[in-house]
Amino acid sequence: MFFSLRKHASKLIAATLAVSTMASISAAALDQPVAMLSSNLNASVGTVLNSDQINTAEQALSKAEAEAKKKAEAEAAKAESAQQAASNKPSSNQQSxxxxxxxxxxxxxTVAYSSSLLATDSIKKNSTALGNYKLTFYCPCEKCNGVxxxxxxxxxTPTEGRTIAVDSSVIPLGSRVYIEGYGVFIAEDTGGAIKNSKIDVFxxxxxxxxxLGVQYANIYLLG
Ligand SMILES: [Zn+2]
Structure with a gap:
């Protein structure tokens, strides 16, 4: 036991502090080198620690170590799953x-084509594909609107990135429309020349x- 105590002197110092009934080493002693402490410890152990208490202290220590290890492993797993989630998350301008x-x-x-806005499998599966449409673009000016x-x-109020003009007999007003490469818009407007497979993007x-001129894009009616 004595040999074992010397061998584990530093562990026992920690264990002794961990077990409140064994607080026989002063806080100041912690600043002393282990070699000096071990003689203090031996003296203390002779009067304070019996084998049951040492076992209790060692058990407390290994329990604390096991808990710390478990906690570290849980933290690592948590960090890994957060990283996993982050890598699966689409980029910020892509709808999830x-x-x-x-x-x-x-x-x-801002209306602009982006390859990050191609229709996902989820969009294709949960929408009505209307086919390839001709896209034209208009603004609030008199030339574009008449008024x-x-x-x-x-x-x-027409808003860039939200408002599109459609043939309301094909796409009902109020519909959400996914324009592949451009994102989601709302059918809010109509236009004399906007018939069938044509969409005017505000x-x-x-x-x-x-x-922006004239573009072509696949159209998905979301609802
Ligand atoms: Zn205009």
């Missing part, structure tokens, strides 16, 4: 699921409407 597309407000955004600053056919300036 059809349910988000159907429930989250369609906010203003400058007009409201949409559904009474809203943008904030005539220059941008002109730059």
């Amino acid at each position: 699921s059809v349910s988000d597309l159907l429930t989250e407000p369609v906010s203003a955004k 400058a600053g007009a409201k949409t056919a559904s009474g809203t 943008v904030s300036s005539h220059d941008r409407a002109y730059e």
